[in-house]
Amino acid sequence: xPVKVVEVKEVTxxxxxxxxxxxxxxxxxxxxxxxxxxxxxxxSGSGKTTLLNLIGCIDNPTSGTIKIDDVQxxxxxxxxxxxxxxxxxxxxxxxxxxxxxxxxxxxVEYPLLKKRMNKDERKKRVTAVLENVGLEKFIEHRxxxxxxxxxxxxxxxxxxxxxxxxxxxxxxTANLDHSTGIDILNLMxxxxxxxxxxxxxxxxxxxxxxxxxxxxxLFDGQLSK
Amino acid sequence: xxxxxxxxxxxxxxxxxxITLLAITFGCMSLILIGGxxxxxxxxxxxxxxxxxxxxxxxxxxxxxxxxxIKPFDYMIDNPEELREALDSLDHxxxxxxxxxxxxxxxxxxxxxxxxxxxxxPAGEKSLSSYIEFEKGENLSKGDNYTIILGKGLARAxxxxxxxxxxxxxxxxxxxxxxxxxxxxxxxxxxSKEYDDHFLRIPVRxxxxxxxxxxxxxxxxxxxxxxxxxxxxxxxxxxxxxxxLPLEYKTWFDLAEFYNKLVAVYERQLKVINIIIYxxxxxxxxxxxxxxxxxxTREIGTIMALGAKRHEVLFLFILExxxxxxxxxxxxxxxxxFFAHLISWIGIPMPPGPGISVGWIGKIAVVPAVVCISFFxxxxxxxxxSFYPAFKxxxxxxxxxxRYV
Ligand SMILES: Nc1ncnc2c1ncn2[C@@H]1O[C@H](COP(=O)(O)OP(=O)(O)OP(=O)(O)O)[C@@H](O)[C@H]1O
Ligand SMILES: [Mg+2]
Numbered sequence: 263x264p265v266k267v268v269e270v271k272e273v274t275x276x277x278x279x280x281x282x283x284x285x286x287x288x289x290x291x292x293x294x295x296x297x298x299x300x301x302x303x304x305x306s307g308s309g310k311t312t313l314l315n316l317i318g319c320i321d322n323p324t325s326g327t328i329k330i331d332d333v334q335x336x337x338x339x340x341x342x343x344x345x346x347x348x349x350x351x352x353x354x355x356x357x358x359x360x361x362x363x364x365x366x367x368x369x370v371e372y373p374l375l376k377k378r379m380n381k382d383e384r385k386k387r388v389t390a391v392l393e394n395v396g397l398e399k400f401i402e403h404r405x406x407x408x409x410x411x412x413x414x415x416x417x418x419x420x421x422x423x424x425x426x427x428x429x430x431x432x433x434x435t436a437n438l439d440h441s442t443g444i445d446i447l448n449l450m451x452x453x454x455x456x457x458x459x460x461x462x463x464x465x466x467x468x469x470x471x472x473x474x475x476x477x478x479x480l481f482d483g484q485l486s487k
Numbered sequence: 488x489x490x491x492x493x494x495x496x497x498x499x500x501x502x503x504x505x506i507t508l509l510a511i512t513f514g515c516m517s518l519i520l521i522g523g524x525x526x527x528x529x530x531x532x533x534x535x536x537x538x539x540x541x542x543x544x545x546x547x548x549x550x551x552x553x554x555x556x557i558k559p560f561d562y563m564i565d566n567p568e569e570l571r572e573a574l575d576s577l578d579h580x581x582x583x584x585x586x587x588x589x590x591x592x593x594x595x596x597x598x599x600x601x602x603x604x605x606x607x608x609p610a611g612e613k614s615l616s617s618y619i620e621f622e623k624g625e626n627l628s629k630g631d632n633y634t635i636i637l638g639k640g641l642a643r644a645x646x647x648x649x650x651x652x653x654x655x656x657x658x659x660x661x662x663x664x665x666x667x668x669x670x671x672x673x674x675x676x677x678x679s680k681e682y683d684d685h686f687l688r689i690p691v692r693x694x695x696x697x698x699x700x701x702x703x704x705x706x707x708x709x710x711x712x713x714x715x716x717x718x719x720x721x722x723x724x725x726x727x728x729x730x731x732l733p734l735e736y737k738t739w740f741d742l743a744e745f746y747n748k749l750v751a752v753y754e755r756q757l758k759v760i761n762i763i764i765y766x767x768x769x770x771x772x773x774x775x776x777x778x779x780x781x782x783x784t785r786e787i788g789t790i791m792a793l794g795a796k797r798h799e800v801l802f803l804f805i806l807e808x809x810x811x812x813x814x815x816x817x818x819x820x821x822x823x824x825f826f827a828h829l830i831s832w833i834g835i836p837m838p839p840g841p842g843i844s845v846g847w848i849g850k851i852a853v854v855p856a857v858v859c860i861s862f863f864x865x866x867x868x869x870x871x872x873s874f875y876p877a878f879k880x881x882x883x884x885x886x887x888x889x890r891y892v
Contacts, residue, residue, distance in 0.1 A: 320889070364492065
């Protein structure tokens, strides 16, 4: 019996720009099951980022409900949401968003600092995850000394390190050349198969979209088919 | 780890950090130097009044300090020699020397001029005369009789020179007239122009002979260290009570009205300068932190997406401000101590102050209390000034911060 990890129900998201209202999502409902590898596709402005932000608990819907791992998140305080993100959700960003003053290793270690874990345990865990993404070398380098593909591998390792249920990736390949993009996506897929982590990524590149198990097509804030 | 990240972030934008550090360092250094300079100026001035005129403690008969100026001979110490010997045995007292003041007329040939005279014991004046300088001639010495030394202004007014014979005319304490021939031995000046314009000094024996008395008005007490004042006054309280002596004392601090006013003025000035410096420090840090937070909006969004709570973001940026403040103030302490020594070694020639006839060489004292206070206040300014920018950072909307390019 498949387990629902994400339940989006009748979600609407409006943005207010002065007096104009921009409706980024309209009465959208989707479910994601544990272990899925899902792509969100759609043209620019269709609401992909908005949807991922809502699932990632870094933004609130205007109406509708969202459940993550059976917890309704609408009314949680900002501290509780931060805890939920730290324990259940990993993020991969289009422009990597590594912390520039930290080395690759330290970037991956960063999410673990708040967990009660001693230094050796932490080191073991970080090394294992970095190995997993194929980055044993260059981990002492700062992000600006790494290539785009290497940076995104560090970012994946960072998302993975605290063993989240869901990893959200907003256009993870948009800043990479085509073949590196495919490598990154295959890596995500491999992790998905090995560890069963749920992946939801957005893209508008039709060539990589077929790696996904399921595709959610968005158009003007609604599902399209 | 938090500290490591904060330190690395502080040095991320090197130019901006260096400019901010300069402001803090400069501010902290100025606080130390200005505070140290004023401390030294006040100490110099304090010592000049203690060692030139007031001494540390003055002892007189009860009532003298209140009525003595109107009735100078009504409150005299009855058996001065006995008292002096008794006081000599107390700890921390280095020297006890008598004073006998009177007014009179001084004449040379046709000119006559009023004066104030201080009868002193030449042997006991050694540590009191460190601020008496001689323009001409020399100081009174042990065994001198029928000789006087004149203040510069008084000597000029009457046209006296060293070696001149003069006549002193005064009332005895009983009210009769008395006159005496004296010789001018020296012409002096002190740090007080007023004193130099009116005073002459005369051996106390000669003064007693002139006034027809065995008594003196007060004893001036010099201690081994100014810091021991409290100990000695406590001892004196006991001593007077135990021996049932009709005596009272005043400390230099009670007597130095002008010094106390000067301290108040300096302290007010110091406060204004300090406030200006703190404002500079606060503005430069808050400006730097605001700029850093503006540039790092997306990074803040990222760490919050990764699970950092709002108060943790607040803490992170305040820590950065504190690191900036700590480095700046430590450099300021180093610089302050270095320049304090350097400037003291060179010396600052100071013009004479109000009512003071000679200039002096200013130095800068390294006062531990001033250094500590400067450091802590700079640190506190750093924390306060990073609070608002840090608060703004912690209130950012995560999704919007992440959209920020
Ligand atoms: N913070 C915001 N304020 C105002 N409007 C916003 C905000 N965020 C998104 N929007 C608007 O909402 C709509 C959906 O935006 P969203 O970023 O979700 O699209 P997207 O599918 O991710 O597009 P892209 O492929 O360009 O990244 C757009 O019209 C966008 O302008
Ligand atoms: Mg987008």
